[in-house]
Amino acid sequence: MPSQTNVEQVARLKELLSDVSAVFVSEYRSLTVSQMTEVRAKLREAGGEMKVAKNTLMRIAMKEAGLPVVEDMTAGPNVYTVAHGDPVTVAKALLEFSKQKGNEALSIKGGVLGKKVLSAAEVEALSALPPREVLLGQLLGAIGSPLYGLVNVLSGSARMLVTCLNQIKVQKEKAATA
Incomplete structure (x- = not known):
């Protein structure tokens, strides 16, 4: 029997995922608080939002929201970036931050664009689009x-x-x- 806290968290995540154009999965091990604050600010400017959530709860919320579940990407400490508008600008902001010197700890594992699961290389190709x-x-x-x-x-x-x-x-x- 799931706890009430987990049920509420899944409901909040499902609401977050209800109107997104893309979800990007990244590993954030070894990022400092100031680096996380910086990347979140850049993503907000690009029309995205970064959310740290338990992998199991995010998988359940993605399934309930009708998105493909990214089982192989959800191991380890992950951060989920959702794109509310243009997924290209959000992917570009995420990749630009991860390629800056000192921010290599943020590694993109892949994501979901619409109903398609993207690999890390496909997310990088998406960020190269205008x-x-x-x-x-x-x-x-x-x-x-x-x-x-x-x-x-x-x-x-x-x-x-x-x-x-x-x-x-x-x-x-x-x-x-x-």
């Missing part, structure tokens, strides 16, 4: 490029006609003054 807004801008540029080309081609004939008429006008003016 943010969502930049990707949307690139997509709009790719969609708009053929339209711009079509407008340019269609307006080319009218432009050539205007240039030709202007040349005829200039020649007639020269002939009239001569």
Whole structure:
């Protein structure tokens, strides 16, 4: 029979996981309090939240929230980072912090993006992507490029006609003054 405290903690974790786009699992052994405070501040700026929880309780909460359970990643002292918005910016902030000198103790084990389990290499690849807004801008540029080309081609004939008429006008003016 689970204790009331554990049941409440699972409920809080399930509520935390209810509207996330990604969950990243990291080991935080040997990080100081000031380092943890620093990484939490960076993650909050990026739209994420870091939570230390018992692995068993987090597995139960993830299962109840409909997320895939990451059994092989949940050994040892883990910290769970949830992305409420863009998972790319949160992954980037997490990786940038872990690669700074002195912060190597924070090692990313993997994570969950939507319904897909990610390895540590896939989380690193995710962090290399540009943010969502930049990707949307690139997509709009790719969609708009053929339209711009079509407008340019269609307006080319009218432009050539205007240039030709202007040349005829200039020649007639020269002939009239001569």
